[in-house]
Amino acid sequence: MNLRSIIRPSVWELAAYSSARSDYSGAATTTMLDANENPYGRAYSRYPDPKQTQLRQRLATLRKVHPDQILVGNGSDEIIDLLMRLTCQPRQDRILTLDPSYGMYSVCAAVNEVPLDMVPLEEDLTVNTQAVLDAISTHKLILLCSPNNPNGDIIADSTIEQILAKAKGLVVIDEAYIDFTDRDSWLSRLSDYPQLVVLQTFSKSWAAAGLRVGMAYADKSLVELLHKIKPPYNVSAPAQEAALAVLDDFDILRKQINELIEQRQLLADALTKLPIVQKVFPSQANFLLVRFDDALAVYDLLKYNGIIVRDRSRHTHCQGCLRITIGTPAQNKLLLDTLKNIG
Numbered sequence: 570m571n572l573r574s575i576i577r578p579s580v581w582e583l584a585a586y587s588s589a590r591s592d593y594s595g596a597a598t599t600t601m602l603d604a605n606e607n608p609y610g611r612a613y614s615r616y617p618d619p620k621q622t623q624l625r626q627r628l629a630t631l632r633k634v635h636p637d638q639i640l641v642g643n644g645s646d647e648i649i650d651l652l653m654r655l656t657c658q659p660r661q662d663r664i665l666t667l668d669p670s671y672g673m674y675s676v677c678a679a680v681n682e683v684p685l686d687m688v689p690l691e692e693d694l695t696v697n698t699q700a701v702l703d704a705i706s707t708h709k710l711i712l713l714c715s716p717n718n719p720n721g722d723i724i725a726d727s728t729i730e731q732i733l734a735k736a737k738g739l740v741v742i743d744e745a746y747i748d749f750t751d752r753d754s755w756l757s758r759l760s761d762y763p764q765l766v767v768l769q770t771f772s773k774s775w776a777a778a779g780l781r782v783g784m785a786y787a788d789k790s791l792v793e794l795l796h797k798i799k800p801p802y803n804v805s806a807p808a809q810e811a812a813l814a815v816l817d818d819f820d821i822l823r824k825q826i827n828e829l830i831e832q833r834q835l836l837a838d839a840l841t842k843l844p845i846v847q848k849v850f851p852s853q854a855n856f857l858l859v860r861f862d863d864a865l866a867v868y869d870l871l872k873y874n875g876i877i878v879r880d881r882s883r884h885t886h887c888q889g890c891l892r893i894t895i896g897t898p899a900q901n902k903l904l905l906d907t908l909k910n911i912g
């Protein structure tokens with residue numbers, strides 16, 4: 570991969586930004602008169618570690634990569650934006666993604682004024698590999714979401730391999746829901762593909778959406794460039810601390826994830842049997858895309874009963890569809906009982 574041909578010239582020429590805190594070694598005796606903070610101090614009077622050293626170390630151990638291969642962002646949403654700004658000159662370079670997929674890709678592309686080409690999924694929301702391959706040209710960024718939001722289906726490894734072989738730019742695999750699948754993360758193949766970027770997040774399976782912490786895993790030369798353009802203090806000190814605490818609770822999270830996977834199957838089976846349900850799309854995530862006879866009426870009735878789901882009926886091939894997050898067993902029972910009273 571010729572990295573230089575993928576990176577925006579203005580970014581390539583940018584000297585590394587040196588934040589006040591980058592020279593701080595961490596020694597307790599250091600007198601820090603560099604960042605105009607209030608010297609009397611209280612909790613969080615100091616700027617956070619711009620490199621998130623401890624957190625990246627822990628994530629590296631957990632995911633069996635090197636800390637230099639990790640960028641931590643203010644949620645993966647920030648990283649999606651950083652990737653666009655790293656590679657795409659507005660109104661000139663193009664991005665490729667599938668449709669329907671995660672809404673932030675198109676929002677972020679629009680904000681950055683980067684044209685977005687969307688390859689429609691098939692009617693059953695599976696990927697038409699040939700159509701994707703045919704659409705690939707000089708795109709600086711190809712955004713793939715697997716499992717895909719809003720349906721929850723996985724993109725086959727063979728499809729991604731062919732995309733990686735043809736892509737001229739970065740291939741980003743958004744693995745926000747990877748822990749709910751029976752698949753290996755693409756992280757294990759990071760060293761095979763210098764153009765590969767894997768996104769993961771604390772927001773879903775790790776039960777910490779409020780922290781706003783997401784990760785990009787990639788070749789270290791790419792991560793270095795992302796570090797050059799990220800806001801220096803993009804992850805707050807309490808968020809870094811709380812994220813480390815989440816990683817201490819991994820046994821509990823593992824149990825919760827397994828329970829959610831089990832509940833997904835039970836809920837899918839029960840929904841399929843309801844007369845008002847036309848289709849439950851296959852999902853390896855912690856949500857189900859469900860097609861109803863009258864989605865709007867179902868949405869309103871659920872809302873009337875205090876249950877909020879996501880209306881996806883206006884998305885490509887999603888007519889009549891609501892996206893329902895898997896809840897606790899009690900929440901899922903409440904949902905089913907409420908739906909049984911319809912029609």
Ligand SMILES: *Cc1c(COP(=O)(O)O)cnc(C)c1O
Pocket residue numbers: 643644645646647671714718743745769770771772773778781782783
């Ligand atoms: C929820 C979600 C995210 C998470 O974004 P954060 O900013 O990390 O909370 C990323 N990608 C997809 C596809 C999602 O559904």
